[in-house]
Amino acid sequence: MTTPSAPVAARDIPSDQRGNCAICSTLIQRYGAGGNPLCRSCLARVQGDAERKKPSA
Numbered sequence: 853m854t855t856p857s858a859p860v861a862a863r864d865i866p867s868d869q870r871g872n873c874a875i876c877s878t879l880i881q882r883y884g885a886g887g888n889p890l891c892r893s894c895l896a897r898v899q900g901d902a903e904r905k906k907p908s909a
């Protein structure tokens with residue numbers, strides 16, 4: 853069984869794709885394929901907040 857989205861260690865991120873999370877400044881893969889301006893935990897929190905803000909009706 854494979855792990856499709858294993859966490860990427862900062863040292864494994866190409867230097868030109870490294871960046872800091874926009875919220876907590878953790879070093880992440882911010883650019884390039886698979887890059888994201890937020891780290892996984894902040895992204896999850898932001899998405900969770902967005903879900904909660906939606907009207908349930």
Ligand SMILES: [Zn+2]
Pocket residue numbers: 873874875876877878890891892893894895
């Ligand atoms: Zn973060």
